[in-house]
Amino acid sequence: MMKINLTDQVALVTGSAHRVGKAIALELARNGVHIMVHYNGSGDEATETLREIKSHGVEAFSVQANVGTPEGVETIFAAVREHFGRLNILVNSASNFGKGNIADLSLEDWQETLDINLSGPFLCTQQAARLMRENDPSGGAIVNICDKGSLEPWHDRPHHSVSKAGLYSLSMNSALNLAPDIRVNVVIPGPVMKPQTMSNDDWAKITARAPLKRAGSGDDVARAVAYLVSEDFLTGTVIHVTGGEHLL
Numbered sequence: 001m002m003k004i005n006l007t008d009q010v011a012l013v014t015g016s017a018h019r020v021g022k023a024i025a026l027e028l029a030r031n032g033v034h035i036m037v038h039y040n041g042s043g044d045e046a047t048e049t050l051r052e053i054k055s056h057g058v059e060a061f062s063v064q065a066n067v068g069t070p071e072g073v074e075t076i077f078a079a080v081r082e083h084f085g086r087l088n089i090l091v092n093s094a095s096n097f098g099k100g101n102i103a104d105l106s107l108e109d110w111q112e113t114l115d116i117n118l119s120g121p122f123l124c125t126q127q128a129a130r131l132m133r134e135n136d137p138s139g140g141a142i143v144n145i146c147d148k149g150s151l152e153p154w155h156d157r158p159h160h161s162v163s164k165a166g167l168y169s170l171s172m173n174s175a176l177n178l179a180p181d182i183r184v185n186v187v188i189p190g191p192v193m194k195p196q197t198m199s200n201d202d203w204a205k206i207t208a209r210a211p212l213k214r215a216g217s218g219d220d221v222a223r224a225v226a227y228l229v230s231e232d233f234l235t236g237t238v239i240h241v242t243g244g245e246h247l248l
Helices: 019-030 043-054 070-083 107-135 158-178 200-209 218-230
Strands: 010-013 034-039 060-064 089-092 140-145 182-189 238-241
Touching (some): 010 019, 010 070, 019 034, 019 140, 034 043, 034 070, 070 107, 089 107, 107 158, 182 218, 218 238
Parallel strands (some): 010 089, 089 140, 140 182
């Protein structure tokens, strides 16, 4: 495999104002990548994230849009074209994490989750592939952020699980369809960042269950993303950043 120099490349990271998306954007910036920060409702966090990204000497801009709508995706890519005119890396990180039960889940909640977690990445993948091929004959790289719901049922988040299983399948199909010039890979994080609504006690139980007996961090996920986009012989590859939780 050949190591790709990421310096001066351009990346769009959806959902990158905070949490794992922010960690990914910052790691790419440390590798010399210019960043388009996407957010929907986290404007204050996006402003701070932009400041931190720029401290690494790269260019950064932000765009506010609902990635779960075709109009939102158009807005995002119009901003990428306006500010950079090119794209080398797409990271589909934005996600809806709603709870529910199949028996009483509303169609509205079902559709909103699939729109954000699956249709949005699909539309972003299409737009990214076109833009990558316009400006760089060597193509580009896409990384989709999945989770344990991609591979197994999630009893209190069925719509989320279905959407992430779909994203996993989209990733594999995209890797096959977009080769050889565009590589598509997956990162599956485990217990790396406590959900805001989860108690400390519940989080401690989850992290203790993993073979490594500790939580990871957003930076662990970010380094996996940076590795995938910098290696030219990886496509359809899945990296589990779970502390071994996926083995259970």
